[in-house]
Amino acid sequence: MNQSFQRARSPEHKEVRRRMILDAAERVLERDGFNDASLNAIAQEAGVVKSGLYRYFESREEILLELLVADLQAMVAEFADDVTGPIEVARLGEMMAEGFISHPRLCLLVSRMASVLEHNITGDTIRAIKRRLNACAEETAQTMCRAVPHWQEEEARRGVMMLYVLVSGLYPMANPPAHVRDVLCEVEFRDSAMEFEPTVRFAAQAMLRGIDAMARARVEAG
Template identity: 30%
Template structure:
């Protein structure tokens, strides 16, 4: 889409279409690279806008990625619901493994994406996160975030996905070390298996404590 086409838009529908195009461009970039390697300049080039025009729709790179994270989180929850015939722990892990963009954004949320946003953007993002978190807690049989167990469960799941994803994506040097030194291979983490086991352990612990 050209910058000329963008410059002519006036209606709310056209503005929404531009914002959606920016999100789609960011999504496409994340399928090729990582959060840390995405620049606003390259994103602007991909979507066919000057950087100043992109900033009319999103106040920062991080604001774009937080909105994309909300969209990815809701799609992940939809995927979990579609796997109702599977054990919950399997569904959570498999749905996450199928969505690398969601995992990368989750791994970067608190340490990167929340660092360069306004109070308004932060509040919108956190409200959306509350809704998704409550939905996840209810999918697991808790009384939403109103229950202590539900809050603990959601926190553990999101920490597991973000932390395990970061640890399961070794650099080229680390991959070479693992391949050359068999004693280091226990450090190679299989993402889906690790998430499933940690979620299962969390649920077992909450049940043992009478919180589920």
């Protein structure tokens, strides 16, 4: 452990320290899993004493929320780059599903947000996090409207929220603990097993087709 770790004095140095801690958290989360990504483990990986982390983050939950936001921002940027003009709704659903599939850590953190990550955190911090998440949702909705020009932004925002809720519930069901997974392999329970990739692809397309049907009905009604 690096006992010479010094408190950053300038905003630039503080950001370097924060990035170092976040990089350590990424490695711990990848190596040890969500439940074992403790503040102690992150501090050890970063080479600092645990008390040093509190100079930059108020809790483990804030650190993991920062990773969630960074992953979501990356996914949103990739989606915006891929949508260069109008596309079929089925293709839009496929693209959005693929975005989540290609960011499994984001899916994991989203699935733990309401039940774990929004606890042990102050109102000011979660307020700042929510603003960044809302900005991501707004950018995604605008991209969806570019892909399907007859959609209104409110319709697109509903689609974003529905996909978020889908992933938050589906991901843990499709990635159960080992002992649950063993039971689901038994013949009696195989029909209860969920596979994330095919299910999220099917559900994303079904939800967006439903929104599109309502949007078309609105347009036809004038």
